[in-house]
Amino acid sequence: MDSGSSTGVKASPVNHSVYNVRKSIRAALKVLFLVVFLGWLMLWIMLPTKTYKNKWTPKLSAKAKATYFGPLFFSVFCTNLLLFTFPIMFIAAFGCVYLHLGKKSDHNYYHDRKPAGASSRLAYWKRPVLVQSSLGIVTAMELAFSAMFIALMIWSLANYLNVSFQHLYADKKGGFGRWKLKFRSVSLRVSYVGNICWAFLFFPVTRASSILPLVGLTSESSIKYHIWLGHISMILFTAHSVGFIIYWAMTNQIMQMLQWSKTWVSNVAGEIAFVFALAMWATSFNRIRRKMFELFFYTHHLYPLYLFFYLLHVGIPYFCTILPGVFLFLIDRYLRFLQSRTRIRLVSARFLPCEATELNFSKSPGLTFTPASIVFVNIPSISKLQWHPFTVTSNCDMEPEKLSIIVKNVGSWSQKLYQVLSSPSSPDRLEVSIEGPYGPTSSPFLRYDLLVMVSGGSGITPFISIIRDIILRSTTPGIKIPRMLLICSFRNSADLTMLDLLIPASTGATIDISRVQLQIKAYVTREREASTTTDNQKLIRTVWFKPNLLDKPISSVLGPNHWFWLGAIISSSFVMFLLFLGILTRYYIYPIDHNTDAIYHFSGRALWDTFFVCVCIVVVASAVVLWHKKQNAVERKQIQNVDVPTPTTTPGFNNTDTELESLPRHSLLNATNVHLGERPDLKKILFECKESSVGVLVCGPKKMRHEVAKICSSGLVDNLHFEAISFNF
Template sequence: MPSAPFFHKGVEEDEMESSLVLKALRLLLGLVFAGWLLVWIMRPTNIYRNDWSPKLISDTNSTYFGKQGTNILIYAFPILFISVLGCIYLHLLKKSGNTERGKSSSRLAAWKRPVLVKGPLGIVSAIELAFSLLFLALLIWCFSSYLTISFAKLHQNDKEKLWEAKLEVTGLRLGLIGNLCCAFLFFPVTRGSSLLPLIGLTSESSIKYHVWLGHIVMVIFSAHGVCYILYWAVTNQMDEMIEWGNNGIANVPGELALICGLILWATTFPRIRRKMFELFFYSHQLYILFLFFYLLHVGISFFCYILPGIYLFMIDRYLRFLQSRTKVRLVSARLLPSEAIELNFSKSSGFGYNPLSTVFINVPSVSSLQWHPYTVSSSSNLEPERLSVIIKKEGSWTQKLYRTLSSPLPNDRLDVSVEGPYSPTSMNFLRYDSLVMVSGGSGITPFMSIIRELIYRVNTLNAPTPSVLLICAFKTSVDLTMLDLLLPISGDVSDLSRLQLRIEAFVTREEAATDESQSLIRTIWFKPIPSDKPIAPVLGPNSWLWLGAIVSSSFVAFLLLIGILQRYYINPIEQNTNTVYSYSTRAVLNLLFICVCIAAAASAGFLWNKSGNYSKEAKQIQSTDAPTPTTSPSSWFYNADRELESVPQESLVKATKVHFGGRPDLKKILLEIDGSNVGVMASGPRGMRHEVAAICSSGLADNLHFESISFSW
C-alpha cells in the first residue's frame, strides 16, 4: 500500500494531466470556432470570391455531394465538430469534479458587472455588451463590403436605371446578412446542447440573446422583402411574386416564410407576450413553417449555412419529445394560502442536478400543448428521491391548475409530463464569502434550491459555506407562507442552525398580520400507477457522451444517405436529361433524410438509456406514499401560541425578521454589507432586479458582485 505522500503525489499528477487535457481541448475548440468565424468575415471580400471559393469548390465538389458538400464542410461541419468535442470536454470536466466552484479573476469579475440596467435590453453586463457590439460590427462589415463590391460592378443599361439595380442588390445582400443572423439564432434555445455550457451559459440565461437575434433577423428579412417588392413594382415585374422556379431562388416560399415570420414576430413583444401568453405560445410554433418555406426558398445548398444551429436544435427537440412522452410520478402537492403550489415529483436517486435548474411542465388536463418553465426549488443532494417546483397562481394556465388541485381529483392522481431539468454546469455562488439574495413575490423560488444545497453541504459534507442574507418582499402577510417552503416536505434537515442564514421579510401592503395569514398549508398525496416513472436524466446534461454519439452518428448517416442520393439518383437524371434537378425536391429529400437520421439515432440512444435507468427504479415508485403532517408553520411569524414542530423549523423562525408596511431600502441594506467578496442575486419583478443591478454597478461598493440569474429579461 503506497504511503500518503506518494498517494497525494499521484492524485496531483492525475489532476494536472486532466487539467492539461481540458486546456488542450479548449484551445482546439477555440481555434475551430475562430476558423469558422473567419470564413464568415472573409465571405463578402474579393479574396474569398476570387481565390478561396474556387479553390474550395474544386477540392470538395464531387459526384457524391456536389456544391452542397462545400457548404457542409465549411459552415456545418465545424460547429457540429465543436458540439461533439464539447460533449467529450464536458464529460471529462464533470468527471474531474472541477464544476463545483467557479473561478473568477478580478478582471473577469469587472467584465461581468452590469453596464446597462434600464432600457429595452434589460440588464447587460460589460462582456455581453462587448460581444453584442462585435456582432453588430460583423453585420455592418459584411453588409458594407457586399454593397461596395457589388455597386462597383453595376453599370447603367437600357433595361433598368442604376438606382433600380442598386435596390435589387441591396435586397439580395440584406438576405445574406439575415442568413448570417439565422446561423446563430437557434444556439441559445437548444437547451441540451454542449455549446452553451462551453461558454458558461444556461438555456434560460441565454434566451435574451435569442430574443435580440430574432428581432434583428426579422428587421433584416422584412427589409429584404420590401426591397424586392419595390424593385419588382418599379420595373413592372410584379409577376415575379408568384414565381416558383425549379432552379435557383423560389419567390413564393420566401414570401410565405416572411408572412409566418411576421406573425410570429408580432406576438413576441412584451405587452402581447405577457397579457396573451397562449397567443404568443401557439403563434411561436410557426417557426416550423418559417424554416420549411425558407428551405424551399433558398435551396439545401444555401440552407447549409445555417444548418448546424437548426440540426442541433432538432436533436434537442426530439430528445425532449421522447422524454415528455413519459408520465412522471407526481408524489404530492402543497397548496399554500397565498395560492402558490409546490409540486413534488419522484426522481431517480442517482440523478443529480445543480441549484437554479429549470424544468418544463405540461399538465394535459389543463392544456395538452402548453409547456411552462419553472425553477427547481429542491436540492438533489438534500432530497435524493424528490424534485420540487413552486408555481404561483398568476396566469390563466396556473389558475386552472390551482382549481384542478383544489377540487377532488379523479382516481386521486394528476398526469404530468416533464422536460429537464436543465442545470448550470457550475455552482458559482460557492465562490463568494457571503450571499445576498433579493426576491420579490414568487421570485424567492430559485433561492430555495441554493439554501437547501447549502444546508446539505454544511451538515453532510461539513464544508465551508457562504453566509446568507435573504431579503424577500411580499404584497400581503398571507404570502409569507412561501417561507415555509424553504424546508423540504420531508423535513429531513439535520441542523439548520449551522447555516449562517438571516431572513429579512417585508410585507409591503399591510401594517400587521391578518387572520387569513394563519391558514394552514394543505398537502395532497397522489396514488401511483405502474406506468408512472421517476424523473430520469436527460441525454446531454447528464449523458454528454451519449449526446455526442447521437450528433455524430446521425450526421454521418445523413452524409451517407445524401451521398447515395446524389451519386445514384440525382447525377444520372442530370447527366441523361441535361436538366438541373429541382431545387425544391432536393431540399425536401435532404430534410427527410435529416429527420430520419436524427429520429433513428436519438431513439436508439434514448431507449438504451431508458432500459438501464428504469429497471432499477421499480421499487422506488412503491415507497413514496408515507404522508407527512399537513399543518403549516406559517403562524411562527405572527407570535402564535402554537408549539413549534421541529428544531429546523425553530431555527428558521429565529433566523426570520418580518417588517410590515414598507419596501426594503435595498441601497442602504446592500451598501452596509460587510465582507470583501459578496455575491448579490436578484429574482422577481423587473424593476427590483434593475434596482439591485444598478446598485452593484454604481461603484459605491466594490465588494458587491452582481450574479445574473434572471429567467426573464
C-alpha cells in the same frame, strides 16, 4: 437535463490524479474550441470580401470536386458544409465530451474552485453597464460582443455592396438603370447580412445545448439574445422582401412573385416563408407577448413551416451556413418530445396558507441537477398545450428520490390547478409531463464570501434550492461556505410561510441550520400590522396520490451520462446525414442530372435534404433513448415499488397536518427579521456589505431586477458581483 453534481467528499490520491488528467484534457479541449470558433468567425468576416469570392472560392471548389463527394455535389454546397457547418458541429460534439469530463471532475472537487475575487477583470466585464426597459440588463461583456456583432454586419453589408456594385455592368443588357440595379443589389445583400443573425439565432433556445455551457451560459439566461437576433434579422429580411417587390414593380417584372424556378431559388417559397416570419415577429413584441402569451406561443410554433420554405427558397448550399444551429436545435427539440411522452408520477401536493402549492414528483436517484434548475410542466387536464416553467426547489442529494416545485396561485392555469388539487373531491391521480430539469453545469455560489439574494414574491423559489444546497455543502469537510443574506419582499404576511420551504419537510428534523450563517430580512409591503385573521392560521395540508403503473419517475432522457450520449447523437446523426446525401447524389441525382444543375429540380434537392435531416435525428435519438429505457427498466420498477404514505382507498388530506410553529425550525425563525409596511432599502443594504467578494442574485419583478442592477453598476463599490435570474419564455 442531467446537469449537476452531488455532495463533495474528500478525494484519495488516485482520484486526485484522475481529476488532474481530466482537468488537463478539458483545458486542451477548451483551447481547441477557441481556435476552431475563431477560425469560424474569420470565415464570416472573409465571406463578403473580394478575396473570398475571387481567390478562395475557386480553390475551395476545385478541392471539393476532388473529395469523396467529387463532382456529385455542387461545389458551393461542399464548401459551405466544410467551412460553416463542420466547425460548429465539431465544437458541439466534443463540447459534450468536455462537459462530461467536467461533471465527473466537479463531482468531488467543489473546494478546488477559485474565489470570485481572483478574477477581477472578468468580474468587471460581467458588471451591468446598461439598464433599460427595452433591452433589459446588459453587462459590459454583452455590450462589447453586441458592438462587435453589429460591426460584423456593417462590414459584411459594405463589402457585399462594394463587390456587387463593381459588376453591375453585366446586367446593363436588361435595360435597367444603374440606380435600379443598385436598389436590387441592396435588397439582395441585406438578406445575406440577416443570414448572419440566423447562424446564431437557434443557439439560445436549445435548452440542453452543449455550446452555451462552454461560455458559462444557459438557455434561460440567453433568451434575450434570441430576441435581439430575431428583431434584427426580421428588419433585414423585411427590407429584402419589400425591396424586391418594389424592384419588380419598377421594372415591370411583378410576375416574378409567382415564379418557382426549377434550377434556382423559388420566389414563391420565399414569400410564403416571409408571411410566416411576419406572423411570428408581429406577436413577439414585449407588450403582445405579455398580454397575449398564448397567441405568441402558438404563433411561434410556425417556425417549422418557416424553416421549410426558407430552405426551399435559398437551397441547401446556402442553408449550410445556418445548418449547425438548426440541426442542434432539432436534436434538442426531438429529445424534449421523447421526454414529454413519459407520464410522471405525482406523489403529493402540499398546500401552504399563502395559497402556494408544493408539488412533489418521484425522481430517479440517478438524476442530478444544480440549484436554480428549472423544469417545464404540462398537465393535460388543465391545458393540453400549455407548458409552464418552474424552479426546482428540492436538492437531489437531500432528497434523492423526490423533485419538488412551487406553484403560486397566480394566473388562470395556476388557479385552476389549485382548485382541482385542493378540492375535497380531488383526483386520485393527475397526469403530468415534464421536460428537464435544465440548469447551469456548476454552482458558482461557493466562490463568494457573502451571497446576497434579493427576491420579490414567488421569485424566492430559486433561492430555496440555493440555500438548501449550501446547507448541505456545509456538512462536507474542507469546503468554505459563504455567509448568506436573503432579502425577500411579500405583499401579505401570509406569504411569509414561503420561508418554511427553505428546509424540506421530509428532512427538516435532521438538518442543522446552525452550521451556516444565514440572515433573512423579510418585508411585508401591504400590511403594517401582523395579520390575525383565521386565514393566516391555516394548517399546512398534504394530499397524497395513488401510484399508477403508467407513471414513471423523472429521469434524464439520456440517463446519468447525458452529455456523453448527447455527443454520440450529434456526431452519429450528422455523419449519417452526410452518408445519405452522398448515396443519394451518387446513385440517384447524378444519373439524372450529370452534375449540370439544370435537370434535377432545385427544390427537389432541398426536400431530400430536409427529409434526411429529420430521419437521421429521429433514428439515432430514438435508438439511444430506447436503449436507455431498457437499461433502466429494473431501476424504474424498484422506484415504483417504494412505499409512500398513500391512502389505501381515495386520496385525501394527510392526517398529520401541522402548524408552522410546531415544526423544528427555531434556528430559521431566529435568523428571520420581519419588517411590516415597508420596502427594503436595497442600496443601503448592499453598500453595507463589506466583504471582499459579494455575490448579488436577484429574482423578481423587472423593476426590482433593474434597481439592483443599477446599484451594482453604480461604480461606488467594487465588491458586488451581479446576476439576475429571470424567466422570459
